[in-house]
Amino acid sequence: MHITAVNTLEIRSFEDVDPVFETRLQAFAASFVEVPGCLGYVMNRSRAEANLWILSGYWATTSDMTTHFSSTSMTALVNALIEARANLTFASFTPVLTDTPQDGV
Template identity: 35%
Template sequence: MAQSQPVTHLAFIRASNGRSAELGARLRDLLVPSLQTPGCLSFNVQRSQADADLWLLTGSWCDQQAMSGYFASPTLDLFGELVQAQVVASLDLHTFGAG
């Protein structure tokens, strides 16, 4: 049986003009429920020092199954709401695992 490997996601999220503070507040609302998700090893929200509209959401998970479960969870319905409300201008998601 293959041993499970930790995985990480990085999401670069750009706020729509004038909506960065709102986006940041909503992203920070994800911290506690994300950290409480089974398999979550770490979860962070950061704002770019060079671009006030750019946010970075990072999470580390015990394995791919835990991360996939999180992505399918109701917690992430927030992103659909933010896109619909035009708070998010763009979302660029990357996932990484052990090489």
């Protein structure tokens, strides 16, 4: 199966984070792998900035990715990050193929 959509969530904490913060992020990423259409979900911590993590999801279709954004588990993650006062930067990517109709276009 091919990756047709990717999402990233950059998480930056400006306060000291407790030791379980990263463990919680890893648990969310592991649970997202079970979402229908998810081809993989990973969490990476910056080597240069101790309080920077990036979650990346890889999707079979754009609609699978979009459905994930409004899921209970994604809402729980965002709420937890808001409570932790984290700065969030979100991005999603889908290819623009001239020969193939795109989801939602």
